[in-house]
Amino acid sequence: MQGLVIQNNGNIYLVQLQTGVSVECRIKGNFRLKGIRSTNPIAIGDNVLVDLQTNGHSFIYDICDRKNYIVRKSSNLSKHSHIIGANIDQAILVVTVNYPETSTGFIDRFLVSADAYHVPVIIVFNKVDLYIENERNYLDALKQLYQHIGYRCIETSVVSMQGIEELKECLRGNISLFSGNSGVGKSSLIHQIDPTLDVKIGLISEMHNKGMHTTTNSHMYTLSGGYIIDTPGIKGFGIVDIKKHEVAHYFRDIFEYSHQCKYNNCLHQQEPDCAVIKAVGEFRISQSRYQSYLSILQDMTEDAKYR
Ligand SMILES: Nc1nc2c(ncn2[C@@H]2O[C@H](COP(=O)(O)OP(=O)(O)OP(=O)(O)O)[C@@H](O)[C@H]2O)c(=O)[nH]1
Ligand SMILES: [Mg+2]
Ligand SMILES: [Zn+2]
Structure with a gap:
């Protein structure tokens, strides 16, 4: 059966x-x-x-054969990869600019992995009720960056209920996987979407401004229309099974310029006449995205050394 x-x-x-x-x-x-x-x-x-x-x-x-999946390594040097979920229609990447802060490196690694396995991502900026002016400005800048690249972004708060209806709408009829750092509010959002679901919600450590890893096992819940997968918070996101020259393919904003590089095997690190480096210099590609790109290549170099 x-x-x-x-x-x-x-x-x-x-x-x-x-x-x-x-x-x-x-x-x-x-x-x-x-x-x-x-x-x-x-x-x-x-x-x-x-x-x-x-x-x-x-x-x-x-x-049965998988339509897709999301896979990660717990750390860069880890030999073991873990499949977070299979056959999913979309991933909901929950991000907070504080309490705790999600790094752009983490966001970009997640996006690369999801893109590589054909999983569309919606970025949810949660806890917008909490942010003071400089956090708000940072959030606006991030949102603009990712929207410009082509990702749908939603601002949410389980306190003011901002964005909850919009998020609910996105989930209808889909299998959606919630992911993100510990404490960003994945389980809280799921609870708001369907209060009858028995999800555990944790605290944020005052000392470390981090989540307490409250959700310890992934669980798929049935909604009136669709399914939601709640997952434990993750710290790092190691990239699995992608080759160096493929990485730029999954940075849509970088890929756009890579066709204009002098060498068609250009890795956009320090090659001459590199259109990507030029675009970064002219602020047409964001520094943070380029740094994430370089850091993934760097990991792959180190990874290769230890194999
Ligand atoms: N102010 C505010 N607090 C929130 C919001 N969403 C979640 N929280 C709080 O953030 C804390 C962590 O929430 P969880 O839902 O347990 O976070 P999680 O992402 O599921 O964390 P893990 O299961 O550890 O991965 C709880 O104390 C929530 O009450 C929000 O929109 N605004
Ligand atoms: Mg949780
Ligand atoms: Zn280049």
Whole structure:
């Protein structure tokens, strides 16, 4: 019988069957997925085939082809990659400019990964009720930057309820994965979208201005129309399975200029007559985006050294 993986805890997977009933399953057999070395062979959002047993020993024996997935490494040098979610229609990247601050490096890494695996991203700037003038200005600048590149941006607050209806509208009829640093308000937003869902909400540490990793396991929730996946907050976002010369493809703003570089294998680092470096100098590509680009290339160089 076919089902949808809605939760994973260690080697136990909760699978929602087409009848609507959920069953706990383990995996039987050896799942070697094409070219993916990951810590979890089966991810939330996977469609799987289940052998139902009455004694509580139901098991997953096959997995259907994936439409897409989002994968990350916990750190740059980590050999293990983790699939955050599969078969998703869109990722909701929740960002805060303070309490805690999300770095542009993190945002850009997420966008690159999602683009590489064909997952559209909506950037949600949360906690807008809290920001003072300089934070507000920074948020405006970020929003303008990412909107200009082509990403949809929504400002939200679970306190003033700003943007909640707009976000709800985006989720309707889709499978949406919520991701972002710990404490940015992923679970809080999900709770506002559907208050009947039993999601845990955490505190922000006063000492470190960071989230407390309240959500410890991903969970897929059913909405009246669509599905939402709540995920644990993540610190770093290591890029998996992308080659150096491909990175610029996933920076849409950089890619636009790369055709005009003198050398067609230009990596836009210090090559002569590089149209990207020129565009950065003329403020047509943002410094922060270019820095993120260079930092990803740098990681790949270091990564290669340790292999
Ligand atoms: N003022 C304000 N506080 C918010 C908002 N959204 C969330 N918070 C607070 O931020 C804290 C963290 O919220 P969570 O929803 O647990 O954050 P999370 O992203 O799910 O965090 P993890 O599960 O650790 O990844 C809680 O104290 C929330 O009340 C908001 O829009 N405005
Ligand atoms: Mg949470
Ligand atoms: Zn170049």
